[in-house]
Amino acid sequence: MSNTTSNAIEVRDAVKRYGDFTALKRISLSIKDNEFFTLLGPSGCGKTTLLRMIAGFEDVTEGAIFLYGDEIENLPPHQRPVNTVFQNYALFPHMTILDNVAFGLEMRGKSKDQARSRAGEMLELVQLSQFAARKPSQLSGGQQQRVALARALAPQPKVLLLDEPLSALDLKLRKAMQLELKHLQRETGITFIFVTHDQEEALTMSDRIAVMSAGEMQQLGGPKDIYEKPRNMFVADFIGETNLLEVSVDGINNGRAVCHLGGGHELTCDAVDGVGVGSHVHMSVRPERLYMSDKPVETESLKGRIKENIFVGTDITTIVDLEDGPEFVVRTSNSDRGNKRIFEPGAEMYVNMELGAARLLVD
Amino acid sequence: MAAGAASGGSATTDTYKESRFWLLLPAWVVLGIFVLAPVMMMLIYSFLTKEFRGGVIWELSFAAYDQFFCDRGLFGDEPCTIEWTYIQIFWRSIWQAGAATLLSLAIGFPTAYFIATRPESQRPLWVFLITIPYWVNLLIRTVSMKFLLRDQGPLNDALIGIGLLDSPLHIVNTNFAVQLGLFYSYLPFMVLPIYAAVERYNFALSEAAADLYATKWTTLRRILLPAVKPGVIAGCILVFVPSMGSFLAPDLLGGAKNFMIGSLIEEQFKGNAGNWPFGAAASMILLTMVLIILLIFARQQAKAEKEA
Amino acid sequence: MATAKYDIKSYSGFRAITLLCLVVLYAPLVIVTIYSFNSSASITTWEGISLKWYADVFTGPESEKFKLAARNSFVIAITAATVSTSIAVFAATAMVRGGKFKLRTVSFGLISLPLMVPEIVTAVATLIFFNSIGFDRGIMTILIAHIAFCIPFAYLPISARMQGIEDSYEQAAMDLYATKRQAFTKILLPLMMPGIISGFLLAFIVSLDDFIITNFVKGAGVETLPTAIFGAVKQGIKPNIMAISTMLLGISVIMVTISYFVSKTDNTK
Numbered sequence: 001m002s003n004t005t006s007n008a009i010e011v012r013d014a015v016k017r018y019g020d021f022t023a024l025k026r027i028s029l030s031i032k033d034n035e036f037f038t039l040l041g042p043s044g045c046g047k048t049t050l051l052r053m054i055a056g057f058e059d060v061t062e063g064a065i066f067l068y069g070d071e072i073e074n075l076p077p078h079q080r081p082v083n084t085v086f087q088n089y090a091l092f093p094h095m096t097i098l099d100n101v102a103f104g105l106e107m108r109g110k111s112k113d114q115a116r117s118r119a120g121e122m123l124e125l126v127q128l129s130q131f132a133a134r135k136p137s138q139l140s141g142g143q144q145q146r147v148a149l150a151r152a153l154a155p156q157p158k159v160l161l162l163d164e165p166l167s168a169l170d171l172k173l174r175k176a177m178q179l180e181l182k183h184l185q186r187e188t189g190i191t192f193i194f195v196t197h198d199q200e201e202a203l204t205m206s207d208r209i210a211v212m213s214a215g216e217m218q219q220l221g222g223p224k225d226i227y228e229k230p231r232n233m234f235v236a237d238f239i240g241e242t243n244l245l246e247v248s249v250d251g252i253n254n255g256r257a258v259c260h261l262g263g264g265h266e267l268t269c270d271a272v273d274g275v276g277v278g279s280h281v282h283m284s285v286r287p288e289r290l291y292m293s294d295k296p297v298e299t300e301s302l303k304g305r306i307k308e309n310i311f312v313g314t315d316i317t318t319i320v321d322l323e324d325g326p327e328f329v330v331r332t333s334n335s336d337r338g339n340k341r342i343f344e345p346g347a348e349m350y351v352n353m354e355l356g357a358a359r360l361l362v363d
Numbered sequence: 364m365a366a367g368a369a370s371g372g373s374a375t376t377d378t379y380k381e382s383r384f385w386l387l388l389p390a391w392v393v394l395g396i397f398v399l400a401p402v403m404m405m406l407i408y409s410f411l412t413k414e415f416r417g418g419v420i421w422e423l424s425f426a427a428y429d430q431f432f433c434d435r436g437l438f439g440d441e442p443c444t445i446e447w448t449y450i451q452i453f454w455r456s457i458w459q460a461g462a463a464t465l466l467s468l469a470i471g472f473p474t475a476y477f478i479a480t481r482p483e484s485q486r487p488l489w490v491f492l493i494t495i496p497y498w499v500n501l502l503i504r505t506v507s508m509k510f511l512l513r514d515q516g517p518l519n520d521a522l523i524g525i526g527l528l529d530s531p532l533h534i535v536n537t538n539f540a541v542q543l544g545l546f547y548s549y550l551p552f553m554v555l556p557i558y559a560a561v562e563r564y565n566f567a568l569s570e571a572a573a574d575l576y577a578t579k580w581t582t583l584r585r586i587l588l589p590a591v592k593p594g595v596i597a598g599c600i601l602v603f604v605p606s607m608g609s610f611l612a613p614d615l616l617g618g619a620k621n622f623m624i625g626s627l628i629e630e631q632f633k634g635n636a637g638n639w640p641f642g643a644a645a646s647m648i649l650l651t652m653v654l655i656i657l658l659i660f661a662r663q664q665a666k667a668e669k670e671a
Numbered sequence: 672m673a674t675a676k677y678d679i680k681s682y683s684g685f686r687a688i689t690l691l692c693l694v695v696l697y698a699p700l701v702i703v704t705i706y707s708f709n710s711s712a713s714i715t716t717w718e719g720i721s722l723k724w725y726a727d728v729f730t731g732p733e734s735e736k737f738k739l740a741a742r743n744s745f746v747i748a749i750t751a752a753t754v755s756t757s758i759a760v761f762a763a764t765a766m767v768r769g770g771k772f773k774l775r776t777v778s779f780g781l782i783s784l785p786l787m788v789p790e791i792v793t794a795v796a797t798l799i800f801f802n803s804i805g806f807d808r809g810i811m812t813i814l815i816a817h818i819a820f821c822i823p824f825a826y827l828p829i830s831a832r833m834q835g836i837e838d839s840y841e842q843a844a845m846d847l848y849a850t851k852r853q854a855f856t857k858i859l860l861p862l863m864m865p866g867i868i869s870g871f872l873l874a875f876i877v878s879l880d881d882f883i884i885t886n887f888v889k890g891a892g893v894e895t896l897p898t899a900i901f902g903a904v905k906q907g908i909k910p911n912i913m914a915i916s917t918m919l920l921g922i923s924v925i926m927v928t929i930s931y932f933v934s935k936t937d938n939t940k
Contacts, residue, residue, distance in 0.1 A: 055842075055846055056845075056846075057842055057846075076845070076850075076851075077842070077845040077846050078845045078846075078847075078848045078849055078850055078851075079848075082846075083846055083847065084842075084843070084846045086839050086842070086843055087839075088837070088839060090837070090839035090840050090842065090843035091843075092840060092843070092844070092858055093840075093862065094861045094862060103844070103847050103849070103857075104846075104847030104848055107844075107847055107848035107849045107853065108848050151847070152846075152847075155847065155848065376767075376768055376770070376838040377768065377769060377770030377771075378768045378838055378841050378842070378851065378854070379764055379765065379768040379769055379851065379855070380768075380769050380770040380772075381851075382764075382765070382769075382851075383764075383765035383769030383770070383772065384765075385761075386761040386762065386764050386765035386769070387761070387762055387765040387766075387769075387774075387778055389757075389758045389761055389762070390758050390759070390761070390762040390778070390781070390782055390822060390826075391778070391781065393758060393818060393819050393822065394781050394782065394784060394785070394819055394822060395781065397797065397800070397815055397816065397818075397819035398781075398784050398785055398788070398793065398796075398797075398819050398820075399781065399784065400800060401793075401796035401797050401799060401800035402788065402792070402796045404796065404799050404800045404803050405792075405795060405796040405799050405800075408799050408803070418802060470688060470691070470692050470695070471692070473682070473684065473685040473688040473689060474685075474688060474689040474692045476682070476685055477685040477686055477688070477689040478689070480680045480681065487931075487935070491927075491931050492693060493692075493693075493696070494927065495923075495924060495927055496696045496697065496700065498876055498923045498924070498926060498927040499700060499919075499920050499923045499924075500879070500880040500897060500916075500919050500920075500923065501880060501882065502880070502882050502897045502900055502901055502904075503703075503900070503916040503919055503920060504699065504700070506703075506900070506904050506908060506912070506916065507699035507700055507702065507703040507916065508699045509908070510699070510702065510703055510706070510714070510908050510913075511698060511699045511702050511703075515715045516715075517702050517706075546695075547695065547696070547699070550692070550696065566679065566680060569679050569680070570679055573679050579679070579682065582679070583682065604789065605789065605790070607789070608789030608790065608791045608792065609791075610790075610791055610883055611882065611883075615904070624791075625791045625883075628791050628792075628795060629791065629886075632795065632798060632887060639799070642795060643795060643799060646791070646792045646795045646796070649789060649791075649792055650788060650789065650792045653787070653788070653789055653792075654787070657787055
């Protein structure tokens with residue numbers, strides 16, 4: 001199977017059950033060599049379970065896992081050439097930073113000196129050489145995070161697993177580390193599998209994202225795909241903010257679907273496989289794809305009245321009531337205020353969007 | 364003990380589940396052979412015939428239990444009427460242990476409460492102060508107590524010296540001395556579980572009660588006490604159970620009149636005068652009583668945990 | 672601070688009771704310590720400070736008896752504490768890191784059995800057991816009884832400690848190519864050390880202090896410090912007993928102090 005070997009990780013029909021509870025419901029996915037791959041989902045969705053199955057900390061109830069073509073699901077963790085950055089870092093508290101980083105190399109049979117000199121290089125890479133002799137408790141959260149990274153990378157694993165490694169850091173540090181991680185992944189050329197519940201983090205860093213919920217994969221694709229073309233309600237709601245509207249599909253023509261919003265309002269958007277004429281489904285429109293005007297501008301203009309403006313720093317969020325129809329949330333960036341209009345509450349106006357901004361969801 | 368029992372049931376991880384059999388084997392073997400098997404053997408011995416110079420003859424006999432419960436007259440040929448001698452000794456033991464438990468509770472509860480309401484940084488030191496004496500040899504503590512309380516001991520000397528007494532107060536060889544000795548032996552067992560319970564107690568509940576016009580003492584009785592009851596019960600059990608079977612305090616502080624179960628049992632195995640089957644039977648009766656108390660306690664704790 | 676603060680937490684009298692409690696706990700020990708330095712041969716009169724009763728313990732007429740008893744006590748306590756601590760470390764690993772299994776509750780019951788059975792009953796049972804299998808009483812019987820009796824005392828601090836160690840440490844070790852055995856010896860064992868030291872010290876003190884079980888299984892002529900002291904006290908409290916008691920008291924206080932500071936060091940942070 002030549003296509004198996006080109007994949008860093010291939011998960012085939014993996015099922016995980018704890019007694020009566022099914023944590024993973026038959027997941028299959030392929031992760032390419034040299035890819036930054038993210039498992040994204042809320043807590044309890046099975047993403048960490050899947051990661052731990054790849055690392056070897058959880059048995060696979062059914063199915064198989066391949067690492068560059070070799071079946072690994074029955075190997076103990078210490079025989080799998082993958083390393084993990086743990087959520088709480090799990091730095092050995094009784095060892096120095098240098099010994100922590102050297103640990104994996106020593107276990108792989110390197111002499112103490114060899115292991116330490118390589119560990120020293122790794123610490124240089126993450127710019128922590130001056131802390132080599134310290135204990136983990138003497139380092140800040142961000143520094144500990146980089147030690148954990150150095151420790152996991154030191155034995156040159158074929159795949160690096162990262163279990164929400166940034167969740168304990170504050171916002172600023174998290175942003176900096178996101179970039180650092182991305183750079184490190186490019187430099188080392190190692191396949192990263194990253195687990196997070198933070199959709200923004202996932203969008204920023206990943207080549208591809210698997211969105212998971214309730215033990216099932218909801219959507220697999222690039223960040224842009226997932227954000228702009230959510231396949232279902234869960235993905236649309238989980239990734240970013242959106243207007244979720246109940247619509248009925250009135251007709252489909254040339255790949256365009258005409259949707260009824262209630263109150264006589266209509267919108268046209270791209271037709272989607274699995275949504276036929278007469279079906280009642282949900283539609284997603286991102287608030288930042290909407291703008292307001294006093295006259296209809298585009299083909300897709302809806303008449304409404306301003307209910308409330310909320311100032312949220314970088315943006316202004318406006319809530320618009322359509323006559324006899326649903327509510328819309330419109331987001332206007334403060335930097336855009338020259339081009340876009342803000343109305344006072346009570347004012348009548350039109351909500352406009354480009355064709356294709358609205359998306360029908362399968363379920 | 365109580366805290367240990369609770370944590371023994373908590374969730375575990377399974378890193379070493381393949382080796383758990385081999386890891387537990389030494390404990391099973393040692394405790395099975397040298398604690399569990401001996402108790403079984405003791406049960407068997409209580410149904411054997413006594414050998415007059417200590418030990419047993421391997422013949423089935425109910426004589427030990429008969430001697431314990433039945434009075435068969437001077438020549439041992441009358442029908443069974445209840446024999447009170449040993450039941451009285453057991454009763455005295457229960458009574459003494461109960462009195463010691465109440466004494467421990469009266470002193471131990473305020474102490475535990477006081478420690479638990481110290482600033483958090485000071486608490487370990489107070490707990491440390493309470494536990495140090497427990498680490499000191501029980502025999503030495505009991506002997507020290509006896510030395511202090513003697514008729515010509517430092518306590519009486521001091522009381523006479525300051526003119527509070529004319530003649531020494533006889534404390535040694537009284538019931539009270541035994542209770543004091545038992546209190547002294549097991550006090551930390553009362554303080555520690557109550558301390559743990561009060562420390563976990565959410566004082567916002569007391570504030571809510573005070574806000575709703577409850578006085579301090581009403582708050583203590585109606586709000587705090589029900590919340591820390593499991594700790595209080597645990598403390599009482601931990602003092603009562605070892606007190607009942609104790610040997611040193613009654614032997615050294617109580618004298619011949621204040622004989623308790625421990626001394627009764629010990630006597631059966633001393634030199635050639637003893638009666639092993641009878642000693643084994645008395646031990647079995649004591650063990651049964653203790654296990655029943657612990658069982659009731661465990662069920663109550665389980666119930667309390669479910670409610671919490 | 673003109674007005675008294677209404678403190679919902681404080682009850683008048685509780686502080687006084689606590690202080691009374693400490694006085695009751697410490698007075699006998701302090702008094703005995705003071706009188707051990709009494710130069711008088713009578714315990715009732717105070718004749719000034721001297722170390723003569725300490726000298727008497729080491730060189731007096733009874734010194735040979737007490738030295739032998741002390742040697743027995745320490746050999747037994749060190750051996751029993753070492754063996755029971757090792758058994759307890761393995762047992763705790765199985766109980767805390769062995770997952771759920773049917774015999775877990777039974778095992779925990781068995782481990783805590785010596786704490787539930789009254790000591791005098793354990794003593795009787797052990798004596799009967801050795802008698803029934805025809806095992807001669809002596810140092811060996813004391814040692815075996817102590818090992819069994821000390822297991823729960825060593826087990827409780829060790830298992831409590833182990834429950835406080837997250838399993839991600841040993842998982843990280845195995846992820847970094849350590850076998851389970853290496854993860855145990857290189858990671859788990861060092862992290863458990865404070866618990867192991869506490870368990871060892873507790874087992875050591877429990878063995879060193881034990882009188883009742885030892886008295887039953889020791890056999891004729893073999894003495895440990897507690898049985899020797901008990902025998903001597905039966906003839907009346909003498910000043911040399913107070914000197915020995917004070918020394919034992921000192922050892923206990925040193926042990927408990929070490930244990931206190933060890934338990935305060937948290938090497939997982």
